[in-house]
Amino acid sequence: MSKITVENLSIKFRIYHDRSPSLKDYFANLFTGNRPAAYSDFWAVRDVSVEFRSGDRVGIVGHNGAGKSTLLKALCRVYESSQGKVRVDGRVAPLLEIGAGFHPEFTGRENIYLNGSILGYTDAQLRLIEPEVIAFAELEEFIDTPVKYYSTGMYMRLAFSLATAVHPDILVLDEIFAGGDAAFMERATARMYQMIDQANIMIMVSHDHRLVSSLCNRVIWMDHGRLVRDGAPDEVIPEYLGRGAHA
Known part of the structure; x- marks a missing residue:
């Protein structure tokens, strides 16, 4: 518990x-x-x-x-x-400063592993969730491009997708935010509600x-x-x- x-x-x-x-x-x-x-x-x-x-x-x-x-x-x-x-x-999933650990010179794929390690994921976990993170962010075409060339929406889509890829025991949210167009916002909001439903504890x-x-x-x-x-x-x-x- x-x-x-x-x-x-x-x-x-x-x-x-x-x-x-x-x-x-x-x-x-x-x-x-x-x-x-x-x-x-x-x-x-x-x-x-x-x-x-x-x-x-x-x-x-x-x-x-x-x-x-x-x-x-x-x-x-x-x-x-x-x-x-x-x-x-x-296990705590902190959605505090989404994307704060991204390195601008690294590609989106490299940042999944960099930021994922900061969030506490193992390499094995990241290899499992990598395809789903990329698909949810809709960045298949740009995943091997350095994130310094991403638009704000692309950057935030990748960060949000990674931060919410694994359902935690304890979900901690600071001013819920998801970047992107209306279609992505709708999917992101649905994912947030799903995470809240599945978490044992939610603090926001x-x-x-x-x-x-x-x-x-x-x-x-x-x-x-x-x-x-x-x-x-x-x-x-x-x-x-x-x-x-x-x-």
């Missing part, structure tokens, strides 16, 4: 200040000891404890900078915790509250890095829209 346990999770980023003092200010600060701080710490997630179990379809809402995407990346091991723990039981971030309401049986509201509410969509979303969306 798939499960994610988050215990007292906090994630801190160090923000460096680009200060270029004049020579006069430098010597004045040197002798007075009044040196400005070179950096400050920002807590993107603060003391979050939550559990996700099989059957959960969870939407995470909150204003920009609330810590939603940072929390997702912690679940996917992109970010390490500064404090607390994250325990994941099950989206600003589309109607989509969250339609797909999720649970909603988490985050604000300034902290978990504010965790409950049913028809309870949490109206409260967020009434009090939190413009906070």
Whole structure:
């Protein structure tokens, strides 16, 4: 059974200040000891404890900078915790920054293996799914062309097709996106719904509250890095829209 346990999770980023003092200010600060701080710490997630179990379809809402995407990346091991723990039981498919691992000089086929290894697939798995990835992306004619010559739609079709090729135990989505023409968008949307249906756990971030309401049986509201509410969509979303969306 798939499960994610988050215990007292906090994630801190160090923000460096680009200060270029004049020579006069430098010597004045040197002798007075009044040196400005070179950096400050920002807590993107603060003391979050939550559990996700099989059957959960969870939407995470909150204003920009609330810590939603940072929390997702912690679940996917992109970010390490500064404090607390994250325990994941099950295979995770992170659809966060689709195509982020592509190399522009490599062909589409080469990028399947490069990006696939980043996503955690073995060479044997990639050999099995390669034909289906290429066919779904409709790139048979261009698969051995360097992706730097691809249009944006072609690039995103390949990235989406690879990222969704294997059905995971745990599906993590950050602002569902698929690039391409209307026909591809229709097929991509159908595949996304199929993946959501087949995943044991689905966790998503989206600003589309109607989509969250339609797909999720649970909603988490985050604000300034902290978990504010965790409950049913028809309870949490109206409260967020009434009090939190413009906070």
